[in-house]
Amino acid sequence: MINLQTELKESIIEQLNLEDMEPADIGNDEPLFGDGLGLDSIDALELIVLLEKDYGIKLTDPAQSREIFVSINKMAEFIEANRTK
């Protein structure tokens, strides 16, 4: 689980061009959107693509992403339960 969280942080930093950030700068329970990391709606689209590309998870209901992309821990839990690769 810890490895998956670090892997996720590395993928997010790379995919979302979070220059000058290290995985250690992102807290596992820190909110990804809003006051936390400050991601926006375009980032949410990038995260949906990331889930499908890296873990074979296709989100069919966009509203689902609100619950999944809350934090790194929430994303990791969802991936562990639903990954196909």
Place this chain on the structure above:
Amino acid sequence: MKAKIYINGISSISAQNLDSEANPVSYHKTIFPAISPNYKEFIKPMALRRMSKAIKMGITSAKVALSEAKIEIPDAIITGTGEGCKQDTERFLENLLDQDEELLSPTSFIQSTHNTIGGQIALNLGCKNYNVTYTQNSASLESAFLDAEMQLLETSENKSVLVGGVDELSEKITQFKSLDGQLKSVDIHNLDLLKEDSPGTITSEGSHFFTLSTEKNNNSYAEFKDVSIKNSIQPEKINEEVEIFLIKNNINAAAIDAVIFGNNGDNRYDHYYKNLQQNLFKNTTQLAYKHLVGDYDTVSGFALYSACKILKNGRIPSIMNLNSSTPKKLKNILIYNQYLGRDHSLILLSAV
């Protein structure tokens, strides 16, 4: 009476360092990049991270031009770009191939359109006013100025319009210019460009923005008198065409104190400039600039930027001189540009 248009703010990002006119940057390449300012001074890091160079250059130079004119929100944002956001277009197309047309990253697609630059400037400023982008090859910036001119001349109120031109390099699409002979076949020193007698030119990237207003202020650089675009002109008619433009503006060639030509070292098309240099403007101070910043669709923004500075400071950087003529005064400057014998444009400025 026709309203007057003043240029109250200017900004340039190019392959030259603006602080070192006496020591121009020398390149030994056919393609060289613009020198980046510290974008973080103008754009928040979270917004900056996904921007291509065209967007970064556009927002930064737009903000400088507005700040010079002490304008926060312009009444219009009008952008010219010949090839738009090529870096994101390229990224998107590569992504399309790599991913077998599936699972595409949305960011590069969203930002690949030509009007992304103008849109991002508006988002950054929080400006919901008129916002249009013109893409007309090497007359893109001039098309934006035509729109601005019409908007400002039709109003009786004091209005400010932000007008600019942006083009960026990209790894592969820019290289295509080599394939159809637009670039020199071997690397040359940019500062020797105008001594070349061979086909093709050198290219680069840049962004130039200008704040135009119907009222002049203490910072005004010049009066923007007129702009004209002609897609096609027969080589033997170029003197006549320029005279027609001058007559329309109640001025003659003798009253032009300096002409900024777009000579780009391409011996297939520089005859348009040479014809004017040897005839209509043979006794006029002749200047050039593409040996400094390369040639690209909106590079005439550098000529306009230079003309504004010359008119305000009353001094011509010697690196721009094409002949030894020295103007008695610096009141009127004409800018003439064309690319590959097409998209001929004229811009007339006058000192304030």
